[in-house]
Amino acid sequence: MKKMHLALIAVAAAALLIAPNFLKNYGIYLLSYWLVFIIATMGLNLTVGYAGQKSLGHAAFFGIGAYTVAILMKAGISFWLGLPAAALLCFAVGLVLGFPALRVQAIYLAFATLGFNTAIWLLMRNEEWLTGGTFGINNIPRPELAGLLLEGNLAYYYFVLAVAVLLALLLWGLLRSPWGKAFTALRDNPIRAESLGISVRSYTLLSFAIGAAYAGIAGALFASLVQFIEPAPFAVAASIMMYLMVVVGGPGYFWGPVLGAAVGVIVPEWLRDVPGVADWYLPLFGAAVVVLMVWLPDGLLSIPDRIRARREAREASAARSAAAASMGAAT
Numbered sequence: 278m279k280k281m282h283l284a285l286i287a288v289a290a291a292a293l294l295i296a297p298n299f300l301k302n303y304g305i306y307l308l309s310y311w312l313v314f315i316i317a318t319m320g321l322n323l324t325v326g327y328a329g330q331k332s333l334g335h336a337a338f339f340g341i342g343a344y345t346v347a348i349l350m351k352a353g354i355s356f357w358l359g360l361p362a363a364a365l366l367c368f369a370v371g372l373v374l375g376f377p378a379l380r381v382q383a384i385y386l387a388f389a390t391l392g393f394n395t396a397i398w399l400l401m402r403n404e405e406w407l408t409g410g411t412f413g414i415n416n417i418p419r420p421e422l423a424g425l426l427l428e429g430n431l432a433y434y435y436f437v438l439a440v441a442v443l444l445a446l447l448l449w450g451l452l453r454s455p456w457g458k459a460f461t462a463l464r465d466n467p468i469r470a471e472s473l474g475i476s477v478r479s480y481t482l483l484s485f486a487i488g489a490a491y492a493g494i495a496g497a498l499f500a501s502l503v504q505f506i507e508p509a510p511f512a513v514a515a516s517i518m519m520y521l522m523v524v525v526g527g528p529g530y531f532w533g534p535v536l537g538a539a540v541g542v543i544v545p546e547w548l549r550d551v552p553g554v555a556d557w558y559l560p561l562f563g564a565a566v567v568v569l570m571v572w573l574p575d576g577l578l579s580i581p582d583r584i585r586a587r588r589e590a591r592e593a594s595a596a597r598s599a600a601a602a603s604m605g606a607a608t
Contacts, residue, residue: 284294297434305430306502310543312437313499318522318534319448320491325520326451326528328484329464330378333516334390337397338489340511342496345399347414347506355503356420363493372490375482394516401508413507417500425543437498444491449531451487460484525569527576536577540566 297305321335343361349359377389401408408414419427420436427433451457459480463468471477500506518541526537545562573579 282450293438296438297431297469302430305434307543309430309437309502310435310499311538312434312441313495313521314519314538314542315534316441316444316498317492318519318526318538319496320488321519322488322523322526322528322530322534323448323451323460323491324484324488325523326530326533327457327460327464328480330375330481331383331387332375332390333387333513333520334394334397334484335488335492335519336511336513336515337394338371338492338497339496339515339519340397340401340506340508341367341370342493343500343506343511344408344414344496345493346497347417347500350418350501351414356418356497360494360497363497364490367489367493367496368486371486372482373381374489375485378481378485379478385453391513391516394511394513398508398512401422401511409507411507413505415505417506419501419504433502437491437502439557440494440498444494448491452531456480456483461529475496504602521566523573525576526568527578530576530578555581 282353293308297308300308317335317339320338321332324332324335325329345363346356346359349362350356366450374390374393378386402410404410405412419433421427422436425432427436452460459470459475462473462475463477463480467477470480499510513526522537523533524537525540526535545559547603548562569577573583575582
């Protein structure tokens with residue numbers, strides 16, 4: 278099984294490196310867009326899937342990262358200073374947002390984060406002196422790396438891919454560390470986690486802060502990708518869509534954001550070009566997500582686990598039947 282996983286990863290890596298060379302500009306742009314949302318939902322998966330917190334405010338951090346880089350770059354500050362600034366600002370704001378999670382949980386926490394998202398969106402929309410309001414900020418440049426201008430879609434795609442891989446490796450290391458075990462313990466049973474010496478307060482705040490930092494980095498990459506930002510992409514609907522990506526892929530599964538972002542970003546675009554579906558692709562996409570949530574509430578990546586659990590249940594049932602039969606024969 279491990280060898281099969283490694284082989285699949287190798288094939289996927291080769292496809293991500295080679296396939297863009299055979300795509301047109303829009304295809305490359307779409308792949309970059311997908312990678313940006315993978316980064317954003319990796320952070321949300323840490324908060325929701327691993328730490329068990331309900332957050333509907335992730336798009337606010339996405340927007341904070343985008344506006345931070347856009348404003349700093351328009352002021353003449355390098356992208357390489359704006360990117361860590363966006364991550365640090367989102368980390369700090371995420372810490373603050375984590376405090377309601379210390380007092381409220383479940384749907385009440387979701388409403389609190391939703392309110393935060395609405396407040397940030399209104400700030401982006403109304404503070405024209407800073408954000409440009411509904412007119413937005415345009416002509417956002419793309420960065421330069423070691424003398425190489427990442428202006429072209431292909432060059433910028435490889436840059437975003439490198440950032441996504443680096444952040445995925447960092448998250449993998451985090452989840453394999455005692456911190457990762459503490460996050461899952463917090464999700465499964467906060468009272469038991471606290472009895473084992475895990476600081477529920479600290480890890481709850483960290484889950485929001487680290488997830489927010491990932492969203493901030495994704496927002497910074499998004500701003501240079503589209504080169505124009507305005508408040509609409511950072512509204513509550515975007516947070517709900519990101520939450521859906523995590524749930525569809527599989528909350529608490531490391532590869533869940535990859536699959537979930539593909540369903541949320543690439544599948545609707547593919548459906549739009551299918552003959553006979555083009556006029557109905559959004560209702561069909563929505564209906565498919567609803568059906569998926571009914572039949573697979575733990576996401577697409579839970580399918581192997583469900584199959585394994587059913588097989589083990591059948592084997593256990595067969596073993597009990599055999600044991601009962603042998604006991605009856607003995608008597």
